[in-house]
Amino acid sequence: MQTFNVKTRNFTYPVVIGNGAWRTLRKFPFRKYTSIFVITERGLWNRWGKLFLEESGLSAVTTLLVAPGERSKSLRVLERLSGQLLKQGADRRSCLALFGGGVVGDLGAFLASVYMRGIDCIHVPTTILAQVDSSVGGKTAVNLGEMKNLIGTFHPGRMVVSDFRVLSSLGHWDFRSGLYEVVKHAILGGPALCQQLEASLPRLQLKDREALEAVLPPAVKVKVDVVNRDERERNLRMTLNLGHTFGHALEEATGYRRFLHGEAVGWGLLAIAQLGERLRLLAPEEGTRIARLVQRLGPLPSIRDISTARILRLLPQDKKTVGGKIQWVIPERIGKVRVVSDVPRRAVAAAFQDIQEMDPSLWAPA
Ligand SMILES: NC(=O)c1ccc[n+]([C@@H]2O[C@H](COP(=O)([O-])OP(=O)(O)OC[C@H]3O[C@@H](n4cnc5c(N)ncnc54)[C@H](O)[C@@H]3O)[C@@H](O)[C@H]2O)c1
Ligand SMILES: [Zn+2]
Known part of the structure; x- marks a missing residue:
C-alpha cells in the first residue's frame, strides 16, 4: 500500500x-x-x-x-x-x-x-x-x-x-479498458514504469494482486505529480491528454458505441506514436515500444470503416482546442512529451491511415 x-x-x-x-x-x-x-x-x-x-x-x-x-x-x-x-x-x-x-x-x-x-x-x-x-x-x-x-x-x-x-x-473488458490508461501513464512516466508494466502484463491481465501492486501505484503517481505541479490545467496537465485527441474523435465517430473509452485511447496512443514518428519528434524504436505495449493488451475493435475525412472533421471539436488550434500531445521519447499546436493536416491524416493499416486481429494478449 x-x-x-x-x-x-x-x-x-x-x-x-x-x-x-x-x-x-x-x-x-x-x-x-x-x-x-x-x-x-x-x-x-x-x-x-x-x-x-x-x-x-x-x-x-x-x-x-x-x-x-x-x-x-x-x-x-x-x-x-x-x-x-x-x-x-x-x-x-x-x-x-x-x-x-x-x-x-x-x-x-x-x-x-x-x-x-x-x-x-x-x-x-x-x-x-x-x-x-x-x-x-x-x-x-x-x-x-x-x-x-x-x-x-x-x-x-x-x-x-x-x-x-x-x-x-470488474468485467474483463472494463478491466482491460482501464489498462490502456495505465499504458498512457507509463509512457508519460518513463522507461522504468514502462519496463515494470511490460514485465507485469501477463499477470496483470489475470488481475493478479502483486502485479497490480507493482503497476498501479506508480501509475497514479504520474497523475499526482502532474496535478501537484499544475492543478488547473495550464500546460503540464494537458500532457495527460496523450492519446485522447484521436481517442475522442474515434468515440464520437462511432457514437460512443463501438469502443470502451480505454480502447479508443489505445488506438489514440498508436496514432500519436505514428504522428510523432512522422513529425520526426519520436525515434522509431520508441514508437515501436509504445505500439507494442498497446498491442500486447490484445485486439482492439476495428477502425477500417472509419473515414479519415470524418476523423479530421471531428478532431477540432476536442475540448482541449485553443482558438481553433488542436493542442497535440506528442511523445518525444518514453517519459517526455511535447505539446504542439501547428501540426499539418496531412501528417495527421497519414498517422490515422497508418493505424488503419494495422491488423488488430493479430495482436495476441500477452
Ligand atoms: N475527472 C477526471 O479527471 C476524469 C479523468 C478520466 C475520466 N473521467 C471520467 O470517468 C468516466 C469513466 O470512468 P470508468 O471507466 O470508471 O467508468 P464507469 O464508472 O462507467 O465504470 C465502468 C463500468 O464498470 C462498472 N463497475 C465499476 N466498478 C466496478 C467493480 N469494482 N466491479 C464490477 N463492476 C464495476 C460500472 O458499473 C460500469 O459499468 C468517464 O465519464 C470519464 O469522463 C474523469
Ligand atoms: Zn481517458
Whole structure:
C-alpha cells in the first residue's frame, strides 16, 4: 500500500492505493461531519458495501443510487440526487463518499461541489481508470447531451482510497479498458514504469494482486505529480491528454458505441506514436515500444470503416482546442512529451491511415 499527497490551494489530501486501503479511512475525521452519504451503483454496493463499511469503520451511512453508465452523468440525475440529499437531511457539514468508477466520481464530486455551495467528499474508486486517473486532481463534470464533461467544476476530494480487491469483480473488458490508461501513464512516466508494466502484463491481465501492486501505484503517481505541479490545467496537465485527441474523435465517430473509452485511447496512443514518428519528434524504436505495449493488451475493435475525412472533421471539436488550434500531445521519447499546436493536416491524416493499416486481429494478449 502506498500514500501520495496532493496539494490543492486550500488543503492537502492523501491518495492511498493498495490492498487494504479502505482500512485507512478509520483515521479519516468522519466525526466532524453531521452525516455521511454514499453515492454508488446498486450492483456494486450489493457486492462490496458490507466489506467497505466493515473496513472503513463507517456505520450510519445513507446510500443514494445511480444507474450504471455514462448517461448518469447528467443534470437530470444531479437534480434528483440534490433533492434526495435535501430530503434526507444533508446539510453543509455532510460528506459524500463516492463509491464507484469515474461516472460516480465525476457526478458525485460535481454534486458535492454545488450542493449548498459545496460540501466535502471522499473518493472510493472501483475501476482501474478511476483509481489511476479520475479520482485524483479534482475535476468534476456532467455531460450535456452528447457533449462530454461540458459542465463541471474543480472540487478535489478530502481523501482517495483505492483498494485493489474491488477490482476483482470488474468485467474483463472494463478491466482491460482501464489498462490502456495505465499504458498512457507509463509512457508519460518513463522507461522504468514502462519496463515494470511490460514485465507485469501477463499477470496483470489475470488481475493478479502483486502485479497490480507493482503497476498501479506508480501509475497514479504520474497523475499526482502532474496535478501537484499544475492543478488547473495550464500546460503540464494537458500532457495527460496523450492519446485522447484521436481517442475522442474515434468515440464520437462511432457514437460512443463501438469502443470502451480505454480502447479508443489505445488506438489514440498508436496514432500519436505514428504522428510523432512522422513529425520526426519520436525515434522509431520508441514508437515501436509504445505500439507494442498497446498491442500486447490484445485486439482492439476495428477502425477500417472509419473515414479519415470524418476523423479530421471531428478532431477540432476536442475540448482541449485553443482558438481553433488542436493542442497535440506528442511523445518525444518514453517519459517526455511535447505539446504542439501547428501540426499539418496531412501528417495527421497519414498517422490515422497508418493505424488503419494495422491488423488488430493479430495482436495476441500477452
Ligand atoms: N475527472 C477526471 O479527471 C476524469 C479523468 C478520466 C475520466 N473521467 C471520467 O470517468 C468516466 C469513466 O470512468 P470508468 O471507466 O470508471 O467508468 P464507469 O464508472 O462507467 O465504470 C465502468 C463500468 O464498470 C462498472 N463497475 C465499476 N466498478 C466496478 C467493480 N469494482 N466491479 C464490477 N463492476 C464495476 C460500472 O458499473 C460500469 O459499468 C468517464 O465519464 C470519464 O469522463 C474523469
Ligand atoms: Zn481517458
